Amino acid sequence: MSNEIEESGSAGDFNLSISDMMSALCAIFVLLCIGIILQLKQISEHYVTTKYTLYEDLSKEFSADLDTWNAEIDAENLSIRFKDPDVLFVMNKADLRKSYKAILDDFFPRLLKVVTNYENLIEEIRIEGHSSEATQRIKSGRITERQDYEEGMELSQSRTRSVLSYCLNDTKYPKEDEWIRSKIVAIGYSKSRPVKVNGKIDWPASRRVEFRIKLNSDNEIQKYLSKEEK
Template identity: 40%
Template sequence: MKIIKSSEKENQWVSISGLFSILMMIFLFLSIAYMGNIILKQKKITVIAQTYEETQKGISHDLKKEFTQNLRVWNAVLDSLTLSIRFEDPEILFQVGSAELNQHFKNILDNFFPRFIQILTDPKYKNEIEEIRIEGHTSSEWSGENSPYQAYFNNMELSQDRTHNVLIYILSKIKDEKLFNWTKSKLTANGLSSSKLIYNLDQTENKERSRRVEFKIKTNAEKQINKILKQSSK
């Protein structure tokens, strides 16, 4: 039987305690690195959120300054929260059941869209724009159709055709190649049928206001935040 001397026991204890110390130091460094990564990620997200808020306020301010005198004449509304300009007079936009743009609406677009794009291509906003959505909306009814399901599908086709024609018309007016390519890369046509109706105060459908075309601006803040979260999860 081997007898372990006290000095050997002390050496073993020193070795074990030293190992624990090293492990604790490694754990501490890993914890600091992890917390540092979390703090860095939070700072990046905060910067993006601040940039988003500044961009949102700036675009809203510039749109309001540019179009305030026109909105009432066009029967249009600026929504600062969603960065959208909504054209609400269905008689100006299209004939009932038709996807062909009325001449009056073409005249409005000729005035509106070049000024609208000029704001968005300003260097302080240009790189923050993710998408410019043309949204077509209808009421829930369809002439001669009693089935709400069929009315919805008929209106879906109509709203898609309308936004498609709006997109073609405004792009055809851009002669500068660089501006055309930038606008083309951001502009989308979205027919939404009666999925987003506008209601009166008594919660009944406002059929006139539901028939509308909206130009909605989407910034890339959400995309940047998702990119940071994806990188930090690796």
């Protein structure tokens, strides 16, 4: 009888120790998760703060010129959008008009003056080109949707390359060339990212060039997660 009692007590102690160990492991796991969440929250808050501060600096630098340039600053995307392609380029070509060259002469050095204050936080400075849809040509059957997209892609890419080339070769900027070349890129999107007004696509407004600033917050999050996996 006493042996049975002893065996039963030993099993109870064993089960208790397993339960305690599992509880301890769960507590450690919860603490690790909390630590990761807090770290990611800190990175996210730093990104939001940086984004807002950079937007404020861009607004302070360019707000007096936006109406003259027919441009606007998008706070959500950290982009400066030039909205009148007829002022920017020769019709259906990638040649920059004198009016746009004069804008870039003024705009680009001042843009770099602002962003270089954040140079360790900048991932890319994107020159983005966007075209509109040739709606009437598509409806009349003279061109397909795909052909229209491909033509728009060729034009938008050519235009952003022209802007990039002019900025690098013909404007004066207060920063070494190597840093700029490591950050600046030219991308054409054709008609894939149109402007919408009240939920409807505004094709004339979709013809535009944007200078978009991408922060490196995604990289910081990936670096942190990679460090945690090791």
